[in-house]
Amino acid sequence: MAVPAQKFELAAHLLAARPVPSGEAAWATAARAAAVERLTRMGAPHRRDEYFKFTDPAALVAPEAPAVSHVAPDEKAAFADSDQLRLVFVDGVFAPERSDAVALEGLEIQPLGEALRTDIHWAREVFGKLEERGQDPVHRPLAALNTAQATQGFAIRVTGVVRRPIAFVYERSADAVDAVVHHVVRLEEKADLTLIETGAAASRFSGVTEVDVADGAGFHHVRTQGRDHERLAFTAMFARLGEKSTFKSFTLTANGRLTRNEQIVEFAGAEGVAHVAGACLGDGDFHHDDTIFVTHGAPDCESRQVFKKVLRNGAVGVFQGKILVRSIAQRTDGYQISQGLLLDEDSQFLTKPELEIYADDVKCSHGSTCGAVDETALFYLTSRGIPRGEATDLLVLAFVDEAVQEIEDEGLAADVRERLAGWVARRRR
Amino acid sequence: MAAFDEITVREGVDQETVETVRSVGGRYKYGFSSDIETEYAPKGLNEDIVRLISEKNGEPEWLTDWRLAAYRRWTGLEEPSWAMVHYPKIDFQDQYYYARPKSFATRPKSLDEVDPELLRTYEKLGIPLREQMILAGVEGAEDAPAEGRKVAVDAVFDSVSLGTTFKEELARAGVIFCSISEAVREHPELVRKYLGSVVPITDNFYATLNSAVFSDGSFVYVPPGVRCPMELSTYFRINAENTGQFERTLIIADKGSYVSYLEGCTAPQRDEHQLHAAVVELVALDDAEIKYSTVQNWYPGDEEGKGGIYNFVTKRADCRGARSKVMWTQVETGSAITWKYPSCILRGDGSSGEFYSIAIANNRQQADTGTKMVHLGKNTRSRIVSKGISAGFAQNTYRGLVSMHPRATGGRNYTQCDSLLIGDKCGAHTVPYIEVKNNSSRVEHEATTSKVDDDQLFYCRSRGMDEEEAVALVVNGFCREVLQALPMEFAMEAQKLVAISLEGSVG
Numbered sequence: 046m047a048v049p050a051q052k053f054e055l056a057a058h059l060l061a062a063r064p065v066p067s068g069e070a071a072w073a074t075a076a077r078a079a080a081v082e083r084l085t086r087m088g089a090p091h092r093r094d095e096y097f098k099f100t101d102p103a104a105l106v107a108p109e110a111p112a113v114s115h116v117a118p119d120e121k122a123a124f125a126d127s128d129q130l131r132l133v134f135v136d137g138v139f140a141p142e143r144s145d146a147v148a149l150e151g152l153e154i155q156p157l158g159e160a161l162r163t164d165i166h167w168a169r170e171v172f173g174k175l176e177e178r179g180q181d182p183v184h185r186p187l188a189a190l191n192t193a194q195a196t197q198g199f200a201i202r203v204t205g206v207v208r209r210p211i212a213f214v215y216e217r218s219a220d221a222v223d224a225v226v227h228h229v230v231r232l233e234e235k236a237d238l239t240l241i242e243t244g245a246a247a248s249r250f251s252g253v254t255e256v257d258v259a260d261g262a263g264f265h266h267v268r269t270q271g272r273d274h275e276r277l278a279f280t281a282m283f284a285r286l287g288e289k290s291t292f293k294s295f296t297l298t299a300n301g302r303l304t305r306n307e308q309i310v311e312f313a314g315a316e317g318v319a320h321v322a323g324a325c326l327g328d329g330d331f332h333h334d335d336t337i338f339v340t341h342g343a344p345d346c347e348s349r350q351v352f353k354k355v356l357r358n359g360a361v362g363v364f365q366g367k368i369l370v371r372s373i374a375q376r377t378d379g380y381q382i383s384q385g386l387l388l389d390e391d392s393q394f395l396t397k398p399e400l401e402i403y404a405d406d407v408k409c410s411h412g413s414t415c416g417a418v419d420e421t422a423l424f425y426l427t428s429r430g431i432p433r434g435e436a437t438d439l440l441v442l443a444f445v446d447e448a449v450q451e452i453e454d455e456g457l458a459a460d461v462r463e464r465l466a467g468w469v470a471r472r473r474r
Numbered sequence: 475m476a477a478f479d480e481i482t483v484r485e486g487v488d489q490e491t492v493e494t495v496r497s498v499g500g501r502y503k504y505g506f507s508s509d510i511e512t513e514y515a516p517k518g519l520n521e522d523i524v525r526l527i528s529e530k531n532g533e534p535e536w537l538t539d540w541r542l543a544a545y546r547r548w549t550g551l552e553e554p555s556w557a558m559v560h561y562p563k564i565d566f567q568d569q570y571y572y573a574r575p576k577s578f579a580t581r582p583k584s585l586d587e588v589d590p591e592l593l594r595t596y597e598k599l600g601i602p603l604r605e606q607m608i609l610a611g612v613e614g615a616e617d618a619p620a621e622g623r624k625v626a627v628d629a630v631f632d633s634v635s636l637g638t639t640f641k642e643e644l645a646r647a648g649v650i651f652c653s654i655s656e657a658v659r660e661h662p663e664l665v666r667k668y669l670g671s672v673v674p675i676t677d678n679f680y681a682t683l684n685s686a687v688f689s690d691g692s693f694v695y696v697p698p699g700v701r702c703p704m705e706l707s708t709y710f711r712i713n714a715e716n717t718g719q720f721e722r723t724l725i726i727a728d729k730g731s732y733v734s735y736l737e738g739c740t741a742p743q744r745d746e747h748q749l750h751a752a753v754v755e756l757v758a759l760d761d762a763e764i765k766y767s768t769v770q771n772w773y774p775g776d777e778e779g780k781g782g783i784y785n786f787v788t789k790r791a792d793c794r795g796a797r798s799k800v801m802w803t804q805v806e807t808g809s810a811i812t813w814k815y816p817s818c819i820l821r822g823d824g825s826s827g828e829f830y831s832i833a834i835a836n837n838r839q840q841a842d843t844g845t846k847m848v849h850l851g852k853n854t855r856s857r858i859v860s861k862g863i864s865a866g867f868a869q870n871t872y873r874g875l876v877s878m879h880p881r882a883t884g885g886r887n888y889t890q891c892d893s894l895l896i897g898d899k900c901g902a903h904t905v906p907y908i909e910v911k912n913n914s915s916r917v918e919h920e921a922t923t924s925k926v927d928d929d930q931l932f933y934c935r936s937r938g939m940d941e942e943e944a945v946a947l948v949v950n951g952f953c954r955e956v957l958q959a960l961p962m963e964f965a966m967e968a969q970k971l972v973a974i975s976l977e978g979s980v981g
Binding site for chain 2: 095099372375385387388389390391392393394396397400401402403404405406411412414415416
């Protein structure tokens with residue numbers, strides 16, 4: 046099929062819209078230039094790209110961020126109760142005066158801009174590098190654009206087991222603003238970190254996180270994407286996992302006009318474990334897309350993808366998940382489940398659970414189901430005297446809980462469950 | 475099969491399965507070529523060739539124009555590249571688009587007048603072209619049911635149909651079974667009404683090419699309320715060198731009728747790749763049922779991937795009528811490249827589509843095959859069972875679409891696709907697309923086992939089987955039932971394949 050010419054024109058426009066930062070270290074300048082070259086070569090995303098088949102990227106690449114006012118949610122901020130190192134971004138710009146002092150044992154943390162101006166820095170092995178690895182075989186042009194332009198974000202190097210989670214809090218104040226944030230994280234051998242991300246961020250958000258997990262290290266990621274209905278968001282997390290390392294990520298998305306979350310995980314060492322999970326609650330003019338790509342490039346690794354989407358009033362849920370097993374990756378255990386629960390006639394669940402397997406001694410299963418609330422279960426609950434609305438809520442919560450169970454930290458999981466309960470309760474009012 | 479012997483098969487894979495795959499992938503039994511004097515249209519493709527093919531078939535002007543419209547459209551199209559198959563670029567001008575035995579300069583009136591050398595080719599392939607009980611003289615006949623069955627055969631050789639058998643007996647039932655070129659002459663109203671109504675000339679690159687240059691194929695019309703008295707079958711043979719085969723099959727099952735149609739295909743062993751781009755259109759009206767079975771055994775190329783057929787096929791059924799039913803069954807063992815997605819448009823309320831596929835890829839074969847179930851009507855049902863097996867250096871991809879339209883309320887789909895790898899140099903891939911746009915439909919892709927026929931499951935479970943066993947029995951039993959219905963020359967091979975256990979499957 047012919048590649049639409051406008052892909053390349055648009056890529057040029059996107060690059061022109063925001064200058065590539067100057068005055069950085071030579072390695073950073075080279076990484077930016079490589080990202081510009083990548084985007085120029087692959088073009089901007091287009092509806093006719095295979096991986097944008099279900100999600101029209103037009104709003105994400107439009108010249109202007111949408112001017113939509115921020116609606117302050119009528120609930121407390123996520124995970125506010127847990128002890129954490131809070132780093133606050135307002136409209137995508139780090140606000141030190143509202144953040145905790147950057148000091149944690151077992152951790153080196155630095156604003157991204159600073160790191161990129163340092164001549165000799167560990168981040169040169171990560172910044173733009175993992176994103177580049179993740180561009181093959183599927184192009185991720187929005188991530189390349191982010192690498193080329195982002196000035197905000199953090200470079201975090203973890204050398205030990207960090208008990209206190211780092212929390213990125215993305216607050217929103219302006220009506221129309223583009224936020225471009227890029228984090229690089231490196232976990233040294235046997236290090237461990239929990240990263241929390243919350244908040245509406247901006248009317249249009251682009252967030253890329255590159256995570257290099259060394260042998261025996263563990264990375265835990267829990268994220269809630271704000272209830273700000275009109276926002277647009279693109280996020281991509283690129284992870285490279287060393288031997289016997291662990292990667293766990295959970296995302297809760299409640300509303301948002303358009304959200305595209307990509308997670309690109311690569312096993313580079315044997316016996317790694319990666320769990321990627323997500324729950325989404327969509328109501329009305331809502332389009333939510335999870336695009337996951339797990340590459341088993343080493344033997345004896347285990348990957349799990351668990352995605353649950355509850356949709357109503359015309360909401361659209363998309364799941365594109367892939368497990369690629371290279372011929373070296375014998376004894377892979379891959380699992381993938383994507384389920385849609387449609388609460389009314391108008392909503393849609395579009396999914397593509399893909400497997401690509403080149404090793405013969407592996408176990409990969411992928412399941413996908415979609416349907417309405419189970420009438421038999423509803424009948425059972427109502428026959429026990431539970432009103433129909435409440436019974437439906439119970440079934441909705443039970444449905445998404447399989448994804449929530451992927452969160453290891455009980456406290457964080459409880460917080461997520463509370464938010465889910467709040468969502469269903471609000472819908473019923 | 476040197477490549478095969480070197481591969482150690484891991485534990486857990488059924489040895490019988492490996493042996494069966496090995497025997498299927500062994501020497502190609504149908505690789506002989508027949509010495510038939512053949513006349514060709516000039517090499518290459520242009521409007522004159524399209525006109526020439528149309529003229530050779532004695533077609534009316536509307537059809538010539540239809541072909542030309544397709545050709546003009548085709549010149550502006552690009553080959554699709556999304557399938558997981560890799561092959562050198564095809565030079566579409568370096569092919570013959572029409573080849574027919576010289577003895578067909580004047581069309582034989584019946585099979586009795588056909589050149590005996592041609593008939594011998596079919597005899598050698600084990601295809602009964604005489605009106606006989608197929609029991610006689612067919613390999614494996616000793617296992618056949620005692621009474622034998624009749625099968626009417628259409629034999630398509632390169633670009634022409636040699637003729638069909640049991641014409642009179644079928645005519646008595648009102649069934650029309652003839653080559654499509656004959657149908658254009660004898661039943662133009664039916665052809666004009668239905669040709670291109672399921673796969674329009676605008677459909678895709680290969681279908682558009684086929685619309686421009688299709689030469690022969692089968693035509694079936696079963697009138698209202700008629701249960702076709704025998705199996706219908708078409709046997710496609712490519713013989714000429716550098717020649718593509720572009721057959722077109724059109725089957726119409728009118729209200730309340732039933733027909734079972736079988737298709738087989740082979741080609742000689744040659745070093746060059748040959749192109750096969752067919753279009754099959756099925757139309758099922760109210761309460762009609764069509765069973766369409768294929769045993770695809772085109773020459774797959776040698777162990778090094780030299781030669782073999784490029785098989786680019788568009789097959790689609792339109793379940794136009796309420797409660798209509800179409801069942802596709804395919805056993806894919808041949809072809810160097812397979813690109814094939816037999817589909818069902820479930821337009822009529824309560825219509826149903828089923829797809830059962832066993833695809834075996836060996837050596838350097840590449841198969842990208844699957845189905846599309848497009849649910850448009852209310853309470854429509856579909857079931858997909860696909861088994862893919864790769865060995866040697868082969869790549870086998872299941873690619874499928876299940877789509878529930880917003881108005882297709884109460885729809886049901888159950889999909890199960892298993893793949894098995896024999897050796898670590900091959901690949902198995904699954905690319906399902908699932909689009910659900912209403913909430914009263916239930917779509918399940920391999921996730922639960924509850925949507926296999928509940929009654930049958932309950933029966934099995936009440937006899938003490940666990941759920942998994944019961945599902946396996948029901949699904950496999952179903953496949954076997956279908957394949958047992960194939961004519962003998964297909965059935966022996968196909969049944970062996972169904973015995974393949976996918977224990978130890980990778981996904």
